[in-house]
Amino acid sequence: MPRLFTEDHEWIDQDGGVATVGITDHAQTQLGELVYVELPQIGRQVKKGEAAAIVESVKAASDVYTPVSGEVIAVNEAVVSDPAKINTEAESGAWLFKVKIAAAAELDGLMDEKAYRAFAV
Amino acid sequence: MASRRTPLFDWHVANGGRMVEFAGYELPVQYRAGVLKEHVHTRTHVGLFDVSHMGVARLVPLDGRFETAAAAFETLVPADVLGLKPGQQRYSQLMNDDGGLRDDLMVWRPRDGENGAVGMVVNAACKEADYAHMQASLPATVRLERRDDVGLFALQGPEAESVLASPALAALSFMQTASTRLHGFDVHVSRSGYTGEDGFEIAVAAADAVALWEKLAADARVLPIGLGARDSLRLEAGYCLYGHDIDMTTSPVEADLVWSMGKRRREQGGFPGAARVQRELAQGTVRRRVGIKPVGRAPVRDGAPLFDTEAAATPVGLVTSGGFGPSVAAPVAMGYVPPSLAAPGTRLYAEVRGQRLPVDVNALPFSPHRYKR
Secondary structure (H helix, E strand, O other), rough: OOOOOOOOEEEEEEEEOOOEEOOHHHHHHHOEEEEEEOOOOOEEEEEOEEEEEEEEEOOEEEEEEEOOOOOEEEEOOOHHHOOOHHHHHOOOOOOOOOEOOOOOOHOOOOOOOHHHHOOOO | OOEEEEEOOHHHHHHHOEEEEEEOOOEEEEEOOHHHHHHHHHOOOOOEEEEOOOOEEEEEEEOOOOOHHHHHOOOOOOOOOOOOOOOOEEEEEEEEEOEEEEEEEEEEEEOOOOHHHHEEOHHHHHHHHHHHHHHHHHHOOOEEEEEEEEEEEEEOOOOHHHHHHHHHHHHHOEEEEEEEEEEEEEEEOOOOHHHHHHEEEEEEEEEEEHHHHHHHHHOEEEEEHHHHHHHHHHHOOOOEEOOEEEOOOOOOOOOOOHHHHHHHHHHOOOOHHHHHHHHHHHHHHOEEEEEEOOOOOOOOOOOOEEEEOOOOOOOOEEEEEEEEEEOOEEEEEEEEOHHHHHOOOOOOEEEEEOOOEEEEEEEEOOOOOOOOO
């Protein structure tokens, strides 16, 4: 399935009922160099729109909202040990967490890549 | 109120400055290099900062005598202004009648006399209130002259002296000032800054500001620096940010700024709030500004309450500045705690997003000062 995007600058890949969530390249550019990342506990039940992760630059802390409800089943420890990876690989290797999708309909209405690139300028 | 612009506005935009509103001005929070690189570049080479938003003013004595201007200013600040030698600068604070701080500032005595005037630089966010307060409070023996027609730059870092390539400026020690010519422009320069590094603050006529800035920025060792790195540099250097670490309620004793008061002034008073300062010097304060070093990697920021145990119900203190220190390569912060908990090494807990994170009281500065004495 093609990648989806939120207005809060998260991206979502879906595969076999699992959503992989990261922040967009536009988001990392706006935030600046990241120095700290906090990811959700594996097993945590998250609700759509809830702050599931924190990314912090030198300047400020920002919430990362989960675009879909469900159980957190994996987190990317590589970005915890090296937050700057998000600056270089935001939309590739630097995913943040995976959620077992509880209600796929929650993803309806999110932007496709073309719509997002036009939105995030 | 519409944002104001410094003479460098177009240069910042043309050179990748990400403009934000700060203290009523549109200023770059960073350029393309980004906060981390800008910070580290300042500590290893040279950073160039546009601080033209700050308030530059002079107190001009009507009788032309420095002592008249200095005595007038001493009625508002606790520093020894009368004791300034020609060309000498000091850090001080404008105080209120309750012993709190209206603003912090630099004050200097011009080397060449300037008809006995006392120079000052105050914070941008406070300058209108400062000027109104001074107009209302200063004796009729002096006239306040604001200088809104200047560009003000800070050139900071270990290579700043060699970038300026000026024997007159190389001869200055920390907190000395001189008027000279730089790249053909008339400038007033002090060897000072707010980063903890050796460096200079340069005032130039607004009309010459862009041309001088471009000359300085053209040096390969110089990188323009935005507000983001300016803040992380001053935090590592242990300096107060007005409105965060000091405000109308904090006294200079609580803020650990007693070093900036003259001995004569501490003993004799004669400035607003002197009774509180003298009482606190004799009897102690209820809180004191200290460095705070988080034990983990999570930054602890402005507003985080501090507790003396992991489970305590009531906070004992407050973080007033905090973030990531690129040179320390770890989070750093400062805040207020009771004097009984102010010793370096004291373990406290900061509440961040509902969690109690261990932090230790830490000596300031986090990054050692490297001034030319």
